[in-house]
Amino acid sequence: MDWLQHQWVIAGVVASAARFAPIPFFDDAIRTQCRRFVVSRTLAASDTSLTTASLKPLYGESGGLVARSLRAIAKAPLKLLLFPVRKIALMATSIHGVPMEIMKTVLLGRTLRRQLSSGQIDPGRAEAMRSAFEEAFARMDFHALRAGISDSLRGVRSWKKSAITMARSLSRHSLAPGEAMPADDRIELTASRVQQVLDRPETTKLFAEFDRRFDQAYAGRLATPPR
Numbered sequence: 751m752d753w754l755q756h757q758w759v760i761a762g763v764v765a766s767a768a769r770f771a772p773i774p775f776f777d778d779a780i781r782t783q784c785r786r787f788v789v790s791r792t793l794a795a796s797d798t799s800l801t802t803a804s805l806k807p808l809y810g811e812s813g814g815l816v817a818r819s820l821r822a823i824a825k826a827p828l829k830l831l832l833f834p835v836r837k838i839a840l841m842a843t844s845i846h847g848v849p850m851e852i853m854k855t856v857l858l859g860r861t862l863r864r865q866l867s868s869g870q871i872d873p874g875r876a877e878a879m880r881s882a883f884e885e886a887f888a889r890m891d892f893h894a895l896r897a898g899i900s901d902s903l904r905g906v907r908s909w910k911k912s913a914i915t916m917a918r919s920l921s922r923h924s925l926a927p928g929e930a931m932p933a934d935d936r937i938e939l940t941a942s943r944v945q946q947v948l949d950r951p952e953t954t955k956l957f958a959e960f961d962r963r964f965d966q967a968y969a970g971r972l973a974t975p976p977r
Contacts, residue, residue, distance in 0.1 A: 751945065754795050754863070755856065759941040759948070760931045761787050762855030764920065766848040767913030780917045781851070785809035787925055788859040794928030796866040802927060804873040807880045808858065849899035852944060853892055858883065860957065861964055875972065882967035890960055895953055902943040912936040 761784040768780035786809040790802040861883055865871050871879075903909060912934050925931070933941065947953060 751942075754792065754859065755948065756941055756945055757791050757931050758788050758856045758859035759852065759944050760933050760937060761785070761791075761859075762852035763909070763937060763940055763944070764913050764916045764931070765855055766851035767910050768917045769847065770910055770914055780920060782810055783920055783924070784855060785858060787931060788855055789862060790925070790927050791930070792859050792862045792866070796863065798866055798870065800871060800873065805862075805871070805876045807876040808862065808883075846896065848903065849896040850892065852899055853895065854887060856948065857887065857957070857960060861961075864961065878971040879968060882964055882971055885967045886960055886963040889963055890956070892956070895947070895956055898947040898950070898953075899944055902947050903940065905943055906936060906940045909936055909940040913940075 765781045765784035768777040786802060789805055789809050793800055793802060793805075861879070865879065916931075916933065916937060919932070948957075
């Protein structure tokens with residue numbers, strides 16, 4: 751078993767379940783924290799001196815601290831106002847959103863590991879990496895894989911409850927760099943079942959196509975001079 755990928759899957763399961771918690775801003779915060787964990791855990795497993803913070807565009811909002819703070823302040827009232835509607839929409843689209851969140855989390859880790867294996871990453875290119883990642887992800891047809899992950903989740907009772915409990919724990923306790931994602935037996939089983947889907951030959955082929963599209967998009971951004 752690919753232990754690092756297993757950690758990415760656990761993070762994806764937790765991030766995907768945050769949508770079910772009736773707390774404003776909770777899902778966004780947990781999603782960011784889970785993606786940060788993926789970056790941190792992947793760096794810790796690699797021979798690199800890069801810090802998690804140096805690659806913040808991969809898991810957080812782009813821009814400087816002041817710009818991010820101003821955006822958050824500006825969006826907060828509208829988010830609170832629309833919270834009930836947004837939460838209903840997230841619940842209604844969970845059959846699509848949950849497996850997609852898991853896939854996106856796993857592919858983030860996979861992409862970072864691939865880039866690290868090819869050499870040291872320039873933190874100044876993290877924005878370009880994130881942009882290329884989002885483009886490649888949006889262009890993929892994940893219909894069959896999404897269905898496979900959904901089927902695997904249906905085979906585990908109360909995984910949402912366990913994942914929400916984990917998410918709440920993460921909101922109170924930040925993991926140290928390189929620390930493994932804590933998971934109970936139900937989440938471990940859920941992640942193992944999802945990983946079985948990811949290990950299928952057709953998934954390997956699909957992820958290879960994602961890699962190709964990411965590489966193409968990333969190369970295009972690096973070849974374009976910044977404005």
